[in-house]
Amino acid sequence: MRAVVHSETGPSTVLRLVERPDPTAGPGEVVVRVVCSGVNPTDWKRRAGVGMSDPYGEVAPGHDGAGIVEAVGPGVDHVGVGDRVWLLMARHGRAYGTTAELTAQPANHVVPLPDNASFELGAGLGVPFVTAHRLLTSGVVSRLAAGALAGHIVLVAGGAGAVGNAAIQLARWAGATVITTVSSAQKATLARAAGAHHVVNYRAGDAAAEISALAPTGVDLIAEVAPAANIALNLAVARVHGTIAVYADDGGADLVLPVRAALAKNLRFDFALLYTLDETLLRAAVDDITKALTEGALRLGEPAGLPLHHYDLTDTGNAHDAVERGVVGKVLVDIA
Structure with a gap:
């Protein structure tokens, strides 16, 4: 071969x-x-x-x-x-x-x-969608299915990237309202094509104010690619008892966490790496992705x-x- x-x-x-x-x-x-x-x-x-x-x-x-x-x-x-x-x-x-x-x-x-x-x-499918599944099941649900996230708001950082795209598609299939952040008009077009309900260009205005206007009581789950760069934004827009699920360290490898601000909202921080993912979680991701595929929800x-x-x-x-x-x-x- x-x-x-x-x-x-x-x-x-x-x-x-x-x-x-x-x-x-x-x-x-x-x-x-x-x-x-x-x-x-x-x-x-x-x-x-x-x-x-x-x-x-x-x-x-x-x-x-x-x-x-x-x-x-x-x-x-x-x-x-x-x-x-x-x-x-x-x-x-x-x-x-x-x-x-x-x-x-x-x-x-x-x-x-x-x-x-x-x-x-x-x-x-593999790396992007299994990672996205783990992020989305770090919060209010443990498994994904059509409608499983109905009534919840998910914020996807970097919606034009492969994992961001996968998170948008899976969250949309699961019934969530999806907000995503992007850095350009071109990426905004792609994020909308992926299925995001709302797209915020963080370089063109006040991202925290725009997201808060879309989600006045805060977002339930944040799928985060750049935790160090976005910590202030995440603390501002997450709801009480919200989850920030991290899968990369774009924009800085060291996360400085203002403890009292996180305490005040009872926030949960989760971290996702496929290499050490428990087999039961990996199998859950495969099963749910297969279900979404069969229903024609992934593109x-x-x-x-x-x-x-x-x-x-x-x-x-x-x-x-x-x-x-x-x-x-x-x-x-x-x-x-």
Whole structure:
């Protein structure tokens, strides 16, 4: 099989195209022929050695992907040869992820892909949508379903990003009123396409005043990408007993928390990282995302607020660079 790998950390030039033996399916494993691989910030950061270490000598990047089951090992009964599937956390605990024509994965990282969902959509689900699910279930509900967040207001910071887009779509499907913040008119258009009810350009006015006018009693849940930069805004707009769910440290790695202001509102701060997510929470996310997929509630592409950027397997380095530069939209590597 062909695979894009690296054996050292560094810039995207450390990536190289190689031929490697086809993997086999061991007990509890599934071999998937990858059609499309999704690129996330964690992929280039791990390759570059930014805050992460890797115990493997040679690795093929890529947590997310979608494809067709090639083989199943003993003990696997939820998918069979020829089934369409999507993959999550494909690089977690193993060397070869989704920038390879074939990848062997533990069965719990391989999920049936409904017939109404494209391989592109499947490749865009893992990191963004599982993260978004965890954020949205940090507050008033423990599971998502159509209508589960009815009557609640969710604020999504950075609604034009991949996780922000996923949070908007899932929250909208679950019945929430969704407010999102963006930094430009272009991103505002994309956030509205994703399904946000209200969009606030934080560079064009007083974001706290605008959000407070939309949610006079405060927002129930904040999905936060930049906690250090946005702490004053979050304290101002969160309702009493609200939740601030954090999944990244954009805008600063150290959060200085005014304790009394948070105490006064009985706020809860949650933090979400997929690598240490409990298996029961991971399974809940997969089940709820599958339900939303089956109901046709999840989309990808510019009409859904997330423009697609396709790269060939041989051009994986440029795909990584695009994500590192902060390209607006979803970067996909076409494998087959």
